[in-house]
Amino acid sequence: TVDHSYSLTTGTTSAELLKKLNEQRDIIALMEVKMKEMKNTIRQLRITEARLQEELRERDRMLSASAVVRKKI
Amino acid sequence: TVDHSYSLTTGTTSAELLKKLNEQRDIIALMEVKMKEMKNTIRQLRITEARLQEELRERDRMLSASAVVRKKI
Numbered sequence: 383t384v385d386h387s388y389s390l391t392t393g394t395t396s397a398e399l400l401k402k403l404n405e406q407r408d409i410i411a412l413m414e415v416k417m418k419e420m421k422n423t424i425r426q427l428r429i430t431e432a433r434l435q436e437e438l439r440e441r442d443r444m445l446s447a448s449a450v451v452r453k454k455i
Numbered sequence: 456t457v458d459h460s461y462s463l464t465t466g467t468t469s470a471e472l473l474k475k476l477n478e479q480r481d482i483i484a485l486m487e488v489k490m491k492e493m494k495n496t497i498r499q500l501r502i503t504e505a506r507l508q509e510e511l512r513e514r515d516r517m518l519s520a521s522a523v524v525r526k527k528i
Contacts, residue, residue, distance in 0.1 A: 399472040406479040413486045420493040427500035434507035441514035448521040 394469070396467070396469050396472060399469060399476060403472060403476055403479065406476065406483065410479065410482060410486070413483070413490065417486065417490060417493065420490065420497065423497055424493065424500065427497065427504060430504055431500060431507065434504065434511065437511055438507065438514065441511065441518065444518055445514065445521065448518065448525075452521075452525065
């Protein structure tokens with residue numbers, strides 16, 4: 383396995399490490415925003431799914447009732 | 456506004472910066488895995504939504520046909 387850890391190399395200054403640290407912090411902040419958006423999308427899609435399932439059940443009830451009416455006729 | 460940037464403070468060694476850098480790298484890796492999972496969930500929920508919409512349309516066609524039959528009777 384390859385170790386992707388950052389390691390001290392000759393000539394790596396604290397200022398350079400600090401720059402990388404701040405770059406990573408910005409990446410994490412962007413990813414947090416993106417994840418929040420995705421969570422909202424998932425929540426919304428689950429609500430839509432529940433609504434559609436309920437509408438389907440309603441249609442099935444109507445179809446059953448309709449079949450009963452025809453039998454009586 | 457508060458600046459959350461990391462900054463050099465007295466006594467912050469390169470070794471400490473490096474440790475933080477590797478911690479952040481691990482956080483980013485975990486977030487990438489989580490985002491991939493969420494993307495798959497969203498894709499799956501969209502497929503389910505499309506299927507339910509199609510089933511609803513089918514039920515509505517059946518209900519229309521059923522209404523026509525009753526009118527003829």
